[in-house]
Amino acid sequence: MATTRSRPRFGAVVSGRVGWALLPIVATAAILAVLPSVWFGDSPYTTSLAVQALAFAAYGVGFNLIFGSTNQLFLCVGALAGVGGYGAAILTDETSLPMAAGVAVGTASAAIVGGLLSWIAVRRSLGVIFTGIVTLVFSLAFANLLLGQRDLTGAETGLVVTGAPARIGDDQVGGYYLFAGILVGFLVVFRVLQLSHVGWAFRALRDDEVAAELAGVDVSRYRIYAATLGSAMIGLTGALLAYSAGFISPTTYSFDRVDVRVLVLVAFGGLGTLLGPVIGAGVFAVLDEQLTASLELREVLYGVFVIAIFLGFRHGVVHAFVALSRRIARGWGGRPVEPDPPQDSRPEPPPVSG
Amino acid sequence: MRAVILDGIVLGLAFGLLGVGMTLVYGLGGVINLAYGQIVVLAAIVISLRMEDGWATVQAALVGVLAAAGVAVLLDQTLMRAVYRQHGEERTLMGLLLTLGAAFVIGGLLTWRYPAGALYINVTGEPVSILGVPMAVGSVWASVIALAVAAVLLLFFGGTTFGRGVRSVIQDETGARLVGISPSFVRTVIFALSGALAGIVAITQSMSGPLTVNAGFELTTFALIVTVVGGLGSVAGAFLAGVLLGVVNSLSAHYIGQYITTIILLGAAALTILIRPRGLLGR
Numbered sequence: 001m002a003t004t005r006s007r008p009r010f011g012a013v014v015s016g017r018v019g020w021a022l023l024p025i026v027a028t029a030a031i032l033a034v035l036p037s038v039w040f041g042d043s044p045y046t047t048s049l050a051v052q053a054l055a056f057a058a059y060g061v062g063f064n065l066i067f068g069s070t071n072q073l074f075l076c077v078g079a080l081a082g083v084g085g086y087g088a089a090i091l092t093d094e095t096s097l098p099m100a101a102g103v104a105v106g107t108a109s110a111a112i113v114g115g116l117l118s119w120i121a122v123r124r125s126l127g128v129i130f131t132g133i134v135t136l137v138f139s140l141a142f143a144n145l146l147l148g149q150r151d152l153t154g155a156e157t158g159l160v161v162t163g164a165p166a167r168i169g170d171d172q173v174g175g176y177y178l179f180a181g182i183l184v185g186f187l188v189v190f191r192v193l194q195l196s197h198v199g200w201a202f203r204a205l206r207d208d209e210v211a212a213e214l215a216g217v218d219v220s221r222y223r224i225y226a227a228t229l230g231s232a233m234i235g236l237t238g239a240l241l242a243y244s245a246g247f248i249s250p251t252t253y254s255f256d257r258v259d260v261r262v263l264v265l266v267a268f269g270g271l272g273t274l275l276g277p278v279i280g281a282g283v284f285a286v287l288d289e290q291l292t293a294s295l296e297l298r299e300v301l302y303g304v305f306v307i308a309i310f311l312g313f314r315h316g317v318v319h320a321f322v323a324l325s326r327r328i329a330r331g332w333g334g335r336p337v338e339p340d341p342p343q344d345s346r347p348e349p350p351p352v353s354g
Numbered sequence: 355m356r357a358v359i360l361d362g363i364v365l366g367l368a369f370g371l372l373g374v375g376m377t378l379v380y381g382l383g384g385v386i387n388l389a390y391g392q393i394v395v396l397a398a399i400v401i402s403l404r405m406e407d408g409w410a411t412v413q414a415a416l417v418g419v420l421a422a423a424g425v426a427v428l429l430d431q432t433l434m435r436a437v438y439r440q441h442g443e444e445r446t447l448m449g450l451l452l453t454l455g456a457a458f459v460i461g462g463l464l465t466w467r468y469p470a471g472a473l474y475i476n477v478t479g480e481p482v483s484i485l486g487v488p489m490a491v492g493s494v495w496a497s498v499i500a501l502a503v504a505a506v507l508l509l510f511f512g513g514t515t516f517g518r519g520v521r522s523v524i525q526d527e528t529g530a531r532l533v534g535i536s537p538s539f540v541r542t543v544i545f546a547l548s549g550a551l552a553g554i555v556a557i558t559q560s561m562s563g564p565l566t567v568n569a570g571f572e573l574t575t576f577a578l579i580v581t582v583v584g585g586l587g588s589v590a591g592a593f594l595a596g597v598l599l600g601v602v603n604s605l606s607a608h609y610i611g612q613y614i615t616t617i618i619l620l621g622a623a624a625l626t627i628l629i630r631p632r633g634l635l636g637r
Contacts, residue, residue, distance in 0.1 A: 140575060144616045303459035
């Protein structure tokens, strides 16, 4: 630990050396690679659950890049994925272009939309909350647009997406490896950003925006970069999901199905951490499987989870784990660093009279 | 044309009433209560259960309003304690997420227990003619209640000592503390008031059509839009924004088409944030 003091600390799941920094990704990739053969190789049902979990982990990495790294609350993950998914589906539906073209166009449109939203937020210097409201409004408007443009989107009935080879279907092992592959790719991108000067800028502007600006970090530019790249990740996932599932409808990308879940699982895993979204997606996939009996009770449990996360361990399981392992590494010597005490513990003045 | 605008005003008063409960809490402590719609639904379910038991509508409605206020106080005493320990943007964000969790818990429990729950208060009577336009009795009653609530709230905040104390906390928490006003007490009272307003929303909304158990999210969304357009913590702003949006809504629904209308409303909210982030009558 002593030697790492003077040199840059890389990433959130920290280690002093670059090689070590890639270790969690290698480990994740290895686990994902062997999972089908040791667990669910022959069950299409379990495979489709795993594909869902991987897609949500991928959404989570994109959201984490936008919100976790640069503090822009994008409540439009579902809508951005929908821009990707519907963009790709409509393109291959109307023209005879191949799947790759559809995915490329879907990804690019999501990136442009996300970048534009970020540009607006930065230009009008909206805070976290107003960015959240503007993107929420965008989500709702997008959902209405899907329902309204019946000819193009098929409204509630949905849209059958053709043009994908059968082996990447969302209940096929091929589909599993496709999503595992892009997830690992996203993780590598995320880690490389953390290691580069961009990661420094992200951390600086997240900790203190004004100080970062004074230190020469172009806060606006990095915000727009992060939003564009994160939205591209979300759009790519959404587009691939459309092809893999072969069918999309507004509920595939609806706010309550996508955004709420992404928010919960990223918060659970740990905002801004590399593996947070992956761990969160895994835990919630298992949890969902245990709770198939009642959809409503699942919603209640989600609520309890959100409350517990933000009241209890606000920094997610990854940070809790890192803190614990540091304590163990230190041989239980010295007091661990405690979080700030509550700022407002003074007794309140007596209530107003009359 | 006259009928369309009048329709818009009726709808707008309902919007305003919906927004006012959220805007007060928002203005006071910077907390956006995302469980607001679910509290409205809770009140509606309580009222409908009482009415099924054969209670008179007025008594059932009273119990519903009290239940909503009770749940609001419960939220204030538990989750909001932790939220108010934070400051600035951190507080708003934490409030947003915790009330989102509360919204799931309340909404999930209600849909689980009463999947077909709905409240419809049928107000019978001949249509009333206003400016030559026949209006359904239910919507006239709803508008009268909304106007009465607006008047009472404006009198309360403008004319009473406690109301002025509330406004002082909205303007400057530290300053209010210095002159001996307890922000936490004021916030509890306003949270209870907001809950009671949610109960009244349940009553007025169900006068023109059934209010179903899964309407919570939509109600919260409209309340949020009205709050943002009207300005934080402004009672008059909420009603002004409500009426404006209501008129825009019915004009565009009549002349352009229903699905575009929602997008126009959402666009109006987005534009307000971008052009005038403080809202119409915000500070």
